[in-house]
């Protein structure tokens with residue numbers, strides 16, 4: 001197990017990615033001026049962030065949908081807490097689209113005006129953990145050689161994003177403060193078109209049937225994997241010097257955790273999950289065959 005502090009930085013109780021972090025900007029997050037038509041995707045890492053970044057690009061930008069532009073998916077829906085040096089969020093035209101892994105208590109207080117829209121994407125935490133285990137080997141993140149050791153880090157919240165339980169519970173318990181809609185990764189897997197209609201409704205966007213067909217097709221895992229704008233390889237290479245290809249969009253399935261966790265690990269995870277998530281109202285889907 002590697003030294004967590006060389007990769008992560010704890011600020012107000014939450015772990016950020018250390019490389020490239022602008023601590024001065026973190027100090028100003030609370031006061032960042034929110035516009036009424038801003039849209040935020042909020043996720044705990046490995047819950048489908050790039051998927052929703054792609055979905056927003058496809059919904060909002062004709063040229064992305066028509067594949068005539070080649071701006072990277074992340075460019076128009078940038079990470080709020082990791083601003084690029086060349087990006088001035090204040091100069092961005094409206095509607096501004098953002099991505100964030102922030103916990104509810106660190107986002108700009110202006111989001112509580114309830115006008116700016118927030119989509120919180122969540123995924124069953126066993127698949128999150130397994131996706132994270134693989135991803136951590138490719139990134140400047142605390143990593144481990146076995147899933148057992150990674151499970152320990154994950155369940156102690158010693159990862160980028162801190163404790164999964166705190167993240168989702170914090171946002172859900174405070175949902176009445178925000179204009180927020182909770183969307184489940186697994187529902188998008190099972191019914192992409194139906195789920196896309198829900199996103200459009202929440203965002204107040206109406207697409208023609210033809211455009212909707214394109215959005216659905218381009219948001220499918222198999223097609224996104226082939227789309228260089230959504231494929232993180234370039235970003236991994238540019239920002240972190242990582243050379244490996246094709247691993248960001250790894251499997252994109254439900255229930256892959258079964259290929260990595262033993263029966264005993266699963267039972268232990270379940271106990272901790274039940275203890276932490278007792279009375280939590282949102283449903284989770286752990287298996288592709290589950291309704």
Ligand SMILES: Nc1ncnc2c1ncn2[C@@H]1O[C@H](COP(=O)(O)OS(=O)(=O)O)[C@@H](OP(=O)(O)O)[C@H]1O
Pocket residue numbers: 043044045046047048049050051127130131132134135189219220221222224248249250251252253256
């Ligand atoms: N279109 C589509 N359909 C289904 N699944 C998809 C899709 N796009 C991305 N993914 C999967 O999402 C996982 C990556 O999560 P994140 O994008 O949240 O990662 S990150 O936090 O931004 O690093 C990662 O999951 P795993 O494959 O299980 O590792 C991606 O494959």
